[in-house]
Amino acid sequence: MAPYLTAVMATMLHLKRVCPKCRHAQVVAASRRRDTVACPICRTPVPPPKR
Ligand SMILES: [Zn+2]
Structure with a gap:
């Protein structure tokens, strides 16, 4: 697989966030990947993944 495709997929995985x-x-915009975002369904704050 092309290296850039791997990078794109890794980025998308990091932007995907599951409500606890x-x-x-949900997929979080790249500009908000370090922010806590609200779940669109139940409005629970979803923190960024710890990495
Ligand atoms: Zn939720």
């Missing part, structure tokens, strides 16, 4: 309460998965 309702398990809804």
